[in-house]
Amino acid sequence: MQKELFKYLAAIVQLQQQLLDILAGNVRMIDHDDWLDNADVKVLLKISDRTLYRLRIGGQLPARKIGGKWFYPRKAVALMISSAK
DSSP states (O other), rough: OOOHHHHHHHHHHHHHHHHHHHHHHHOOOEEEEGGEHHHHHHHTOOOOOOHHHHHHEEESSOOOOTTTTEEEEEHHHHHHHHHHH
């Protein structure tokens, strides 16, 4: 029990340090413009939910799930658009 408590406390301290680094400007935060959500990608590629799911699962379009929402690198989407032409 005590071992688990120390593990959680260490994780909290690490998160606090990361936040302090971000606030101090030591770490560059990801710009919102660098990432697109599902709706943006579907409009740009003119595809359905299912097609976007297939591209993500198949590894053809890299994605990250943040807070229950999928995001895609803008560069990867632009590359997919340019390769389709």
